[in-house]
Amino acid sequence: MVDQNRAYLFKKRGIYYFSKRIPSDLKHMYQVERLTKSLRTKCERKARSQSQAMLLKLEDHWSKARLHNDVLFSKSLNQNKAIKFTESVSEYLSISGVNRGINFEKAVQRASRYLIKSVGDKDLKRYTRANANSFRDYLIEKGLAGSSITRTLTTIKAIVNFAKREHSLNINNHFVGLNYDRSKRVGGRLPIPMKDLQAIQKRCVEIDDELRWLVALVSDTGMRLAEATGLLVEDINLDVDIPFVSLKIHPWRPLKTEGSTRDIPLVGQSLWSAKRIKTMSQSRYAFPRYNTMSVTSSNTASATLNKWLKSEGLSKYTMHSLRHSLRDRLRSVNCPAEVADQIGGWSNKTVGQGYGHGYRICDLTIWMQRICLKYATEDV
Numbered sequence: 168m169v170d171q172n173r174a175y176l177f178k179k180r181g182i183y184y185f186s187k188r189i190p191s192d193l194k195h196m197y198q199v200e201r202l203t204k205s206l207r208t209k210c211e212r213k214a215r216s217q218s219q220a221m222l223l224k225l226e227d228h229w230s231k232a233r234l235h236n237d238v239l240f241s242k243s244l245n246q247n248k249a250i251k252f253t254e255s256v257s258e259y260l261s262i263s264g265v266n267r268g269i270n271f272e273k274a275v276q277r278a279s280r281y282l283i284k285s286v287g288d289k290d291l292k293r294y295t296r297a298n299a300n301s302f303r304d305y306l307i308e309k310g311l312a313g314s315s316i317t318r319t320l321t322t323i324k325a326i327v328n329f330a331k332r333e334h335s336l337n338i339n340n341h342f343v344g345l346n347y348d349r350s351k352r353v354g355g356r357l358p359i360p361m362k363d364l365q366a367i368q369k370r371c372v373e374i375d376d377e378l379r380w381l382v383a384l385v386s387d388t389g390m391r392l393a394e395a396t397g398l399l400v401e402d403i404n405l406d407v408d409i410p411f412v413s414l415k416i417h418p419w420r421p422l423k424t425e426g427s428t429r430d431i432p433l434v435g436q437s438l439w440s441a442k443r444i445k446t447m448s449q450s451r452y453a454f455p456r457y458n459t460m461s462v463t464s465s466n467t468a469s470a471t472l473n474k475w476l477k478s479e480g481l482s483k484y485t486m487h488s489l490r491h492s493l494r495d496r497l498r499s500v501n502c503p504a505e506v507a508d509q510i511g512g513w514s515n516k517t518v519g520q521g522y523g524h525g526y527r528i529c530d531l532t533i534w535m536q537r538i539c540l541k542y543a544t545e546d547v
Contacts, residue, residue, distance in 0.1 A: 175218050182207065183214035185221050193229060204262070217265050224261065249290040252282065255330040263329060269421060278322035281306060291330055292338050299341040306347075313349040320345060358492040359484050368436045370479060380440040381454055382472060385486060387437035387539060388412065389493030389511045392472075392486045393420060393465035394427065398453040403433075403441045409528050410438055414512070420463040427512040432532040435539035496538040506534055 175187050186203045194200065202225070206217045256279045264272055285305035286298040302323075306316045320342055327340045359367070368386055371379035385395050390412075397420025402413045410433040416422050433441045444453050452458040457468045473485045481488075490511065497507045507513070509525050 175222060176206075176211075176214055181209050183209070183211070183218075185214075185218050187222065187225065190229060193232060213266060220265055221262075249292070250330055250334055250336070251288055251290055252279070252294075252326070253288050255291060255326050258333065259326045259329045262333075263325075270423075274318070275322055275326070278319045279326070281309075281319060282323055291327060291336060294327075294341055296341045299345060302342070303345045303347055313347065316347055317349060357484060357488055358495045359481065359488045361492075361496075363481060363484075364489075364492055367476070367479060367481070371436065372439065375443070377454060377456065378472060378475065380443050381468065382475075382486070382489075383436040383440040384412075384444075385437075386489045387435040387493070387535075388431045388433070389490045390414070390431065391423065391427075391490060391512070392469055393463060394422065394512075396420070396454050396457045396465045396468045397463035399451055400444060400448050400453050401451070403445055403453065405433075405441060405445055409532050410441065411528055412437075412441065417463075419458055419461055420465075422512075424512065426508070429509060429512050430528055430531075431510060432528060432535045434532065434535045493538075497534060500534065500537045502534045502537075506531060510535065 175185055177184050177186060183206045184203055185206055186201055188201050189199070204221065206214050206221075208214050208217070256275065260272060260275060264275070282302055285302045286294070289298075303316070303320070306319055311319070324340060324342045327338075327342060330336060331338060331340065364386065368383060371383040371386075381392075381395060384390070385392060388395070394414055397417055398412065398414075399417070402415070404411050404413060411430045412433055413430050414422065415428055422428060431437075448455075454468070457464045469486055476482075476484055476486070494507060494511060494513075497510070506526055510531055
């Protein structure tokens with residue numbers, strides 16, 4: 168039996184391509200007889216999967232085309248219609264976003280929201296260099312770091328270039344070559360001074376609610392806010408010799424890197440927070456207000472908690488500052504870089520560091536206890 172998906176594949180310079188002949192009743196709408204698309208993979212298994220998805224999408228679109236005189240692969244159409252940015256985003260995600268994961272989709276949607284909010288959703292041919300400069304200025308005024316601006320602009324450039332190729336548009340990509348300070352860092356990247364950290368930890372105990380448990384948990388584990396926000400109660404392990412939190416991938420909350428899957432000792436205020444969650448929680452989620460079965464709303468949590476930090480006199484800092492503070496605290500006690508990387512889930516492995524299973528939880532605890540003894544106060 169012939170594998171149908173394989174029948175539409177061919178290789179060129181090691182890369183798989185999808186190719187399918189245009190149905191005879193639709194040939195009048197095209198300038199070519201066959202549609203060809205790079206799948207951008209050398210893996211046959213992935214190529215077959217993408218081929219199947221593309222074939223189903225194409226057949227469905229052709230069925231609609233017979234009714235609505237429209238075609239998915241508009242690159243080869245004998246027409247020059249206006250294409251709005253939002254249309255290009257949808258097409259970009261449906262084709263280039265295949266098997267790229269939820270983080271890719273979120274990044275595309277976030278960058279697109281920024282563009283639309285700053286200069287509007289236009290026909291691609293109507294964007295000007297002035298619009299691109301205004302968009303760049305919007306990102307700078309928003310307080311994004313240089314690296315974040317680069318990622319956002321790269322996404323927008325990719326969407327416009329994709330539309331140019333797919334629709335044979337004779338337009339300039341005005342989002343290329345914009346000038347800005349790529350080395351700029353934002354306040355949220357600064358570590359919180361120890362006296363301010365101690366004050367915040369005290370306030371968490373005084374207020375003693377779900378939001379403050381989240382702040383306290385992050386402050387003495389160095390977790391990314393999204394990591395902590397998406398925890399289950401069962402991820403918190405207290406009935407063991409060394410209490411710890413287990414970070415693993417959940418359907419509603421992916422992890423940023425391979426090294427993000429890890430166990431972190433619970434000490435100081437993170438241990439206090441964990442005990443409060445275990446005692447008080449009536450949900451399977453550690454922070455139920457920010458979780459559903461499909462998504463963790465870490466951006467909402469970030470906005471709320473950053474606003475609270477500002478109300479406490481820490482307008483220069485954000486929740487992410489707590490993660491930077493933990494790294495500095497570990498440096499101050501001469502914690503080995505490999506240990507710090509494992510605690511924080513920082514991906515910075517050399518070839519040698521990639522061997523073995525890493526440090527034991529008891530080894531990590533020694534260093535975590537040292538920073539708590541040095542910086543935490545007795546009455547916190």
